[in-house]
Amino acid sequence: MEIEDVRGREGRWQRLRASTHEAHEQLDKAIMASEPFADRDRYGCFLRMQYILHRDVDALYLDPVLGGLLPDLADRRRLGLIEKDFEDLGLALPSPEKAPLFGASADVPRAAGWLYVVEGSNLGAAFLLKGVAKIGLSENNGARHLAGHPDGRGLHWRRFTAAIDGLEFGEVEDERMLQGADEAFARVREIAQEVFA
C-alpha cells in the first residue's frame, strides 16, 4: 500500500528508473550479445565484470553515513559471494591495477545513484540465473552472487527504493544522484567492453 503510494507519486526512484532506462537497455543488449552464458569461459568474463564493479563500490556498503540512510546496506554486499563464485569455478580473482573507485567516504547523493544501479542489477539477476543454469551453475555453485534475498527479490528491492524515495535531498542533490547513476551505467559499459573484448 505504502509502496504503491510512493510509485504513484513518481518519486525519486521513478526518476532514476526513467533517466537510466536507455542506458540499461543498451547495457543489457551489449552484455547479452557477448553471450555471457555460452560456456564457462564466457561466464568467467561475466564474473570478472561483476567483480570489478562490486569491488569499485564495496566501500559504499560499509559507509556508516549511507548505512544510516539505506536499509540493510552492509548485508546487501555481494563482493564476498562473487569471490566464492570464482572459488567454485577454480578461477583466479582479477587483480585490477587501479584502486577501487570509492574509498572511505563518498558524496552521499552520488553514492545513492551508484547504489541504485548496483542494487537494481540484482532484480534482473533472476533472469540471468536461468542463463547460468544451462551451463550447470546455480545460486549454490558458481552463481551465488545472483541469488535473490530470502524475503524475495521484489520486497528486498522495494525496501531499497522506498528508502531512496525517502531521502531528504533537494534539487541539487537529486541532480548529483542522477549523475551518479549515469556514471555507474557508463562504468559498467566500460568494464563490459574490457572483459568481453
Ligand code: HEM
Ligand atoms: C544481460 C544483462 C542484464 C539483463 C538481461 C537485465 C535484465 C533486467 C530486468 C529483466 C530487470 C527488471 C526486473 C524486474 O522488474 O523484475 C532489470 C532491472 C534492473 N537492472 Fe538489469 N539486466 C542486466 C544487467 C544489468 C546490469 C549489469 C546492471 C547494472 C550493474 C543492471 C541494472 C539494473 C537496474 C538498476 C534495474 C532496476 C530498474 C528499476 O528501477 O526498476 N542490469 N534488469
